[in-house]
Amino acid sequence: MTASRRYHITTFGCQMNKADSERMAGILDSMDFHWVDDPNDADLVLYNTCTIRDNAEQKVYSYLGRQAKRKHEKPDLTLVVAGCVAQQEGEALLRRVPELDLVMGPQHANRLDDLLAQVFAGNQVVATDPIHIIEDITKPRRDSKVSAWVNVIYGCNERCTYCVVPGVRGVEQSRTPEAIRAEMEELARQGYKEVTLLGQNIDAYGRDLPGVTPEGRRENTLTDLLYYVHDIEGIDRIRFATSHPRYFTERLIKACYELPKVCEHFHIPFQSGDNDILKAMSRGYTQEKYRRIIDLVRHYMPDASISADAIVAFPGETEAQFENTMKLVDDIGFDLLNTAAYSPRPGTPAAEWENQLDETTKADRLQRLNHLVSTKAAERSQRYLGRVEEVMVEDVNPRDPSQVMGRTRGNRLTFFEGAIEELKGKTIPVKITTVRAFSLSGEPVYATA
Secondary structure: OOOOOEEEEEEOOOHHHHHHHHHHHHHHHHOOOEEOOOHHHOOEEEEEEOOOOHHHHHHHHHHHHHHHHHHHHOOOOEEEEEEHHHHHHOHHHHHHOOOOOEEEOHHHHHHHHHHHHHHHOOOOEEEOOOOOOOOOOOOOOOOOOOEEEEEEEEOOOOOOOOOOHHHHHOOOEEOOHHHHHHHHHHHHHOOOOEEEEEEOOHHHOOOOOOOEOOOOOEOOOHHHHHHHHOOOOOOOEEEEEOOOOOOOOHHHHHHHHHOOOEOOEEEOOOEOOOHHHHHHHOOOOOHHHHHHHHHHHHHHOOOOEEEEEEEEOOOOOOHHHHHHHHHHHHHHOOOEEEEEEOOOOOOOHHHHOOOOOOHHHHHHHHHHHHHHHHHHHHHHHHHHOOOEEEEEEEEEEOOEEEEEEEEOOOOOEEEEEOOHHHHOOOEEEEEEEEEOOOEEEEEEOOOOO
16 A cells, blocks of 8 residues: 555435544544545545435436546545445445446444455455444544544434335444544543534433443433533533433433533424324424423523424325424424425335425425524524524634634624634634624624733
């Protein structure tokens, strides 16, 4: 292996994929590969894929086609497809794109070096077998120098009728609290200030680990983990995602209230505001239960930011059922809502149902929901006007180099004048002077002598 080999990773999809890409980049760095920004300059191109919606999957094939064509001119180019499309399609991907060298599911991310060794020995490799995930001892090549992802649980045991994740990411596998704490302590030593604990269904953390308290309560829950890692010196902020309403407890909410480093930001997808649709989705809760969770969060932390995910035009959804989703969004007033029109995914029960809605209805409902989301988010933003918010500075504003940008504890992106060289990683009080639906601007409030 020569030290001049270059690589590029393109990541599609969720935060879990971004974390996986950082770990795979760390492995490639350790193999004497060097990152390049342009995939066309790379000797190894890796696409870390997402199959949650059809358009993300089609984009992968479009990108892949260009690199496959390039491989005919540059035969020593190594082409890798990782992530959820790789897991879902497996060997079928090789038939569709024979130029591929390696197809690997998300459970194999930590094995990239071993798999590439097989590729460089002349093999075309497919790694999609379910395995016990090897504890991560690689040093990720993290995109940020301030905020870091830390996986705490892989996989998902839920069986939502629209979702491919359990099929492509495998069963739940929790990391031990000791391994998570050790990674966070290392991040603190490297100067990181914020950690986001990640799981496809993070509230399930610890279900597969041993341990029960004398009172009969299961130990090693997400709540226990928050208490266990909270005192790590140097880490100023802790976040977590993604939560499932079925398992979101008052004990967890109280922990977030009691632990000063845990940010008042909760990402709790509801998917639909209609009980019959929720039942068809196999979500395991009602819209009334979801509302009670939000009420409880706001009881303890009235100013907490709430974000969520929603799907419109699920098979069989009537106009009245869609209006129930609109009513829930109007009543709750989310700070941010990720929206999508239902997209049938291979191998999921809902994809086989005959009551699919037409594309015109999907587009209409998505547009109406998005308009309401923006309106409500703009209303929520008003509470920030004139307030002083603690902003952790992450980077320079790409649209205005004289400004830096960071996030409030409630996860609002905030811009203000300043030099990134002086402010990166620092938490600065900022008086908010301009509010927008999804971001803020302000002026730093520096203490005077």
